[in-house]
Amino acid sequence: MREPVCDRQVREAQHRLDDLTHRVGLLAEQQPLVGETMQELSTALQELRVAADELQQQNEELAETRELVEEERRRYQELFDDAPDGYLVTDAEGTIQQANGVAASLLGVRRDFLVGKPFVVFVAREAQRAFGAYMARLHNGHPERVAEWQTTVQPRGGPSYPITLTTGRIRNRKGRLIGLRWMLRDSTERVRSEVARRQWEAQLQHTQRLESLGVLAGGIAHDFNNLLMGVLCSAELALLRLPQDAPARADVEQIVAATHRAAGLTGQMLAYSGRGTFQVQPILLSTLIREMEPLIRAALPKTCALEFDLGESLPAIEADATQLRQVLMNLVVNAGEAVGDAAGSIAVRVGVRECDRAYLAGGVLGNEIPEGPHVSLEVADTGCGMSGETQARMFEPFFTTKFTGRGLGLAAVLGIVRGHHGTILVTSEPGRGTRIEVLFPPTTQPAMAPQVPAPAPPAWRGEGTILVVDDEASIRAGASQVLEHAGFTVLTAADGHEAVAVFREHAETVRAVLLDLTMPNMDGATTARALRQIRPDVRVILSSGYTAEEATRQFTERDLAGFLQKPYALKALLAAVRGAMEPANR
Template structure:
């Protein structure tokens, strides 16, 4: 053995990295101490394991057995190129835990340059893989826990939605009774009587309660927002008392309305929440100190360059806009706070929609928002809403006192006694004879007894036989039956359910005489 060969053998045996030499015919030439330690074998066991009856087998990362042709040593000999970072799992007889190793195969060439052997180095990565697997298990457990929490959250929301739907049904019936009886009482009083103003306040409060209930149902996914012409000045005047009660006692609220003002299409519940949130935010900025909050409205035709400073879903088009401004004399904001203001939920007390949601409402209405603020100089929020030229100015509604608008019998079907009494009184005031039924079965029996009903007013939510099933049964008896559906759910949602089924109209609870007249036509 030459000195070079002796030196190589010494170096080979003392390498910290495990290695073995394999000839081109597959026989093992040598193995070093580090490799035997990694594999947990003696030299004799290793050489014997690579014979005709191997005591180990190799699998890839996927767990599939490797054939001899797939071994990195074979690949290196065949291609005459090095093979790097080939991960295999070594399974040995009598040892329960497999060994993960990272292999590198380097061809050893003869004097002519052809590979006649290969040196395979191996690095034990078992501990690393166990740590990775443990981390993966921990991550998977965290993901499962997260998904479980999400599922529980969804289930809670669904339960809350079901509960809210039931509460909404009963609450809408109560509000229908309050609003209807208040309106009937006003009709029976002499205009200007001392009790009239008190009843008007009850009427306004019940309308606000109905709007609040509608908002709650929207957030629980129980009813989409509607769209109707908005008179911003009227909306603010109706909210003035409520806004004053909501802000700090040290704050002075002033409303400056510009007239005339055009109309724009929006949901009144959303708009009330937008206004309320802006005013609450202004109140919070005063930090419980004496200050002023001003709400102003105006209408202006904006040029393109004037709209550049407003934020919206897209570039705002030049045109006529309704402008709502809310300003305060509070602490104000620095540049950094202004930059991220619409990404946060304000005010910090958690009241209101949050400014991010305000931004969402404005974008949905194709409008824009501008924030002007400096530290120590207060803040001004300016919202723009495009004037809808196609929306006609709302004409004042006439309320003929006691003037009949129809005649004939009406079948009124509702499981709530108070609602039956109230709506019955409203229909009688409009000139109709009212026959009531408390459930669907009774309604079918009463409808069969006569053929001169002007129409049927049918509640959608009833026990035993609901309004939808009752309606189908009525249509089976009389395909020409005229039915008005009453429900506490969204009018649009109910209309979609009965689209194409010949319903005369849909009346959303709570409703007043004006809404009743309108749906009867």
């Protein structure tokens, strides 16, 4: 390191003083006054030496500090240049003074091109007004601290895209704003993730709302089936007692028919709730649709053209044929009503679709089924189409846009598809028709022909004692009268505790128990266990407003001798009792 000029001058002066001291010292012996003067000069010289040493030390410390500052500056520049995010430094008006490579890359220009350019020229046109307003807020002191916000940039030679800006102020010693620091981060993926999250939350809320409505619909259907049971029993008993030529017979038959129609509605509500009756077997969807073609054509207006594209060599699906027929008929009838009296067309297509998570996410139940190939049932029409508001509510029970509609058709479709572990995708625009696609998971099992319902059993009479347990007095009375009319002695109980007491007293004579599932205090499952403790071979016929699949979950196959879903007809009651007593007739 070169010796500072001031140090050299001090040392040269010191040498001259030393020489002078030596020469004058010779005179000091002869002239005392000169000696005293030289002593003072020597003291001053020592002080000068001390000052020179201190100055040397300060110079060395200053040099070290200068090196540290330079090292920190280099380190900052390296961090600035090599940072994974874009960094800009601008003056208070937003003119770029410094930029790193990432910032240049984000803005689509060379790094040296940025210096001297206003930052706002790289902001997309549609975002410049908001950018200017934000700059004004920065000058006005808002927000007070480092702020993060979104804008859209327009790089040179590329499409615009969203970025996240983090802005900090640079102030001088007097607190005046003299510049701004900007951190730029590509937020395309962040925005995409945020949109996906909001869509997922909306889908989740929609699914939860549908599930809540499903629970409500299932509960209503169960309670309504109990009420219908009393009406149906009374009406069918009245038919048994009325002569064939009685004037009131036609009215009673209308009551019976209306009760069965009401039971059909509750069946749709149970289907929506996912508690419908399912007799699952491997089925070829295309074969089932071909068998239904005459019925489908009869359900549509003559002005509506019907097209089928049922594919070939398709895999089977595990499904209930009756429920699939209901799905298809509801979709086709809705499509016909959308077309209306005007000329239009409906296309029914069956095929195989390879579904990834992105495709399934567009479905009503898309998050509940796995990716992979699915059998696709598509019903497309050229009708009036639907608005977004209608599509958002189309599967809700009791929601309808028809004057005479009940709002249960599509709700039942959703419940059936949910029960079959599938999903539904809807594409529609007002005036441009509707396309509804139902996806079912395929099976490798060979298809079976749909089962034909067994013929009704012939009239039958029995003997012995039957215990009827139900908390509804009208159901107890109706079932008792039917069984007594068929030759049985009937005991009744209004709840599980009473049933156990009555059965314990008559355990030797009771041949079968007709047991309701849902009762206060002691439900059917608990009651059945208590009865088996008294007599293990007791024959229990379970009845419920829910379906067999839902109602028998707490029982094994050996626990029950039969099941009746309310409301049941008198013939069904007698058939169940006969099946319990004569297993060969089940």
